Amino acid sequence: MDNIQNFFERLVRENIKILSDNLVGIYLHGSAAMGCFNPQKSDIDIITVVKDELTDDVKINFMDMVIDFNNEAPAKGLEISIVKEAVCNPFIYPTPFELHFSNMHLDWYMKNPTDYVKKMKGTDKDLAAHFKIIYHRGRTLYGKEIKDVFCDISEEYYKDSILNDIINAIEEILDNPVYIILNLCRVLAYVQEKFILSKEEGAEWGILNLPGKYRNLIRAALDEYKNNINMHVNKELALEYAKYMLSCIYKCC
Incomplete structure (x- = not known):
């Protein structure tokens, strides 16, 4: 526009x-x-x-x-x-x-x-x-x-709301990889550090704070989100990432 x-x-x-x-x-x-x-x-x-x-x-x-x-x-x-x-x-x-x-x-x-x-x-x-x-x-x-x-909004309600949004991340990540990858970053940033971030900011936080093996996956999702560069999804890595992120998120909660 x-x-x-x-x-x-x-x-x-x-x-x-x-x-x-x-x-x-x-x-x-x-x-x-x-x-x-x-x-x-x-x-x-x-x-x-x-x-x-x-x-x-x-x-x-x-x-x-x-x-x-x-x-x-x-x-x-x-x-x-x-x-x-x-x-x-x-x-x-x-x-x-x-x-x-x-x-x-x-x-x-x-x-x-x-x-x-x-x-x-x-x-x-x-x-x-x-x-x-x-x-x-x-x-x-x-x-x-x-x-x-x-x-x-209280932490109790906000957490419940954002956790409700990621509950099916493993099932949905291959169909909607950009949204799920970036959204998981910003949810973890909140539950760990109370940061309220956009998807872009969540990706930047994830690149700095998550294990190195996931950084290229996050960068690729961010490139598609910001620059319209279609990402190639490594299905095995994406599923592993979703499981890892949910484990970290629920551990913090």
């Missing part, structure tokens, strides 16, 4: 039109907030906070707007959750959400919008990790300041 700031400004304007006085704020997390956004590899991660529940009609209007912006977004698209201000502080875990969208749900919405907005509501453990990133490293796109909306 040539002008991501313009994209955010237009997205904010459309949020204001649709959500009006119900809108508390719009908050950016993930790579776009932490300085390692790559249009070929990154999605755009947003949390929208509202005061009150949304009607189904408002949800459909919001989703139609999101689909339009998703068509402009990088290949991985937008990932957006709407939450109520009341669940942010004091924090509720697992965290209730009012609406969620990512590319994996695109077909469902396009085929049956009414069904989607009625059923796409529940709780999401991932929101604890997203809120933690927002609190420490996020960016306010619109509305109240971050620390007026969010509290710092």
Whole structure:
């Protein structure tokens, strides 16, 4: 994307039109907030906070707007959750959400919008990790300041959230090697040293701190993530790495 700031400004304007006085704020997390956004590899991660529940009609209007912006977004698209201000502080875990969208749900919405907005509501453990990133490293796109909306997430909830995200790392590493390799680095960096890192920063930490035999694997994943250089995955080494990292992570927990 040539002008991501313009994209955010237009997205904010459309949020204001649709959500009006119900809108508390719009908050950016993930790579776009932490300085390692790559249009070929990154999605755009947003949390929208509202005061009150949304009607189904408002949800459909919001989703139609999101689909339009998703068509402009990088290949991985937008990932957006709407939450109520009341669940942010004091924090509720697992965290209730009012609406969620990512590319994996695109077909469902396009085929049956009414069904989607009625059923796409529940709780999401991932929101604890997203809120933690927002609190420490996020960016306010619109509305109240971050620390007026969010509290710092306790270590108990944050750990549970990030551990939930890696629970299937061994099964998933060969299908999604870049994400799993880099994500395991940043999770270990947190449980060992309390660092809150992006995937890129996690890889750099791993290269400095993990056994030498894994460094080329991490470098290759980082090269693909940053520079779009396709990595060749040594399957045996990747599986060994996932087992090693999970062992280290769980030992620390």
